[in-house]
Amino acid sequence: MTDDVRPVWVLGGGGVAGIAWEVGILTGLADEGVTVAPSAVVIGTSSGAVVGAQLGSGTPLAELFERQRGGVAHETSPAPGLLHLLRLARAQLFARSPEQAARRLGRLALGARIDDPSRQRRIAEARLPNHAWPYEVDLRIVVVDTETGASRTITRHDSVPLVDAVAASCAMPISTAPVSIADRRYMDGGMRSTVNLDLAPGGGPVIALAPSTAAIGPWARIDKQRAALGTGRRVELLLRDPASKRAQGTSVMDRSVVPALVAAARDQGRREASRVAAALAATMPGREARG
Secondary structure, eight states: OOSOOOOEEEEOOOHHHHHHHHHHHHHHHHHTTOOOOTTOEEEEETHHHHHHHHHTTTOOHHHHHHHHHTOOTTOOOOOOOHHHHHHHHHHHTTOSSHHHHHHHHHHHHHHOOOSOTTHHHHHHHHHOSOOSOOSSSEEEEEEEETTTOOEEEEOGGGOOOHHHHHHHHTOOTTTSOOEEETTEEEEEGGGTOSSOGGGOOSSSOEEEEESOOOOSSGGGOHHHHHHHTOTTSOEEEEEOOHHHHHHHTTOTTOGGGHHHHHHHHHHHHHHHHHHHHHHHHOOOTTOOOOO
């Protein structure tokens, strides 16, 4: 049994809408006194990497909320078209492992002709109020190697600029250029899993915010990832409620829905606060809670 019982917050991917929803949820939780403790581990994938970095920036949640409610003019990513989605789906067809699926997706990413390869980094810069790695929170950002298909979790100890790590974790194949880090090129961490719940380390309680639960393959299904954490571990999974779904609409990349969505998510966060608080207070058998 692990000695690490720190709480783990898993922030999943879900486009521009995912950022708004997660900021709203976290703000609503904070309204009820439920916050991410300084001792916590935060694992961010794609839009969750953005929110994790924002959370660790020192910017008050109320200010992050207002940034979303005021509109996100810096977001320019268009919604992927049907052909784009079909190409991504076909690349994953009959893959036998997450690495095999990711290698196929990586070939699409590397072969795509992107008019403005630097756009993703500029958007990441605009999304983050602070470009330095946080020290108060143990932030871990999931990316995927375009050539090997292997996932990598980047932390402040890896000497990778935070903006590059976030940009890489959000680099959707075909529509966005992969991000170079040292001698490797990385793409969206959601190409392994939109949530990456099974990467939660230690044995402490897990709070997972999942704006999307779309599974690339059987290995990425939430039930399988939950099972990988063991039966004795407290895990709470937060999904969009009906009001948040209505506010979001059909596209995760539609920036016009952000003000309404972040407000709906804040209300949802307030309603979810009691069960999240109960989960954070839970311990593994024979262990004492920390933070």
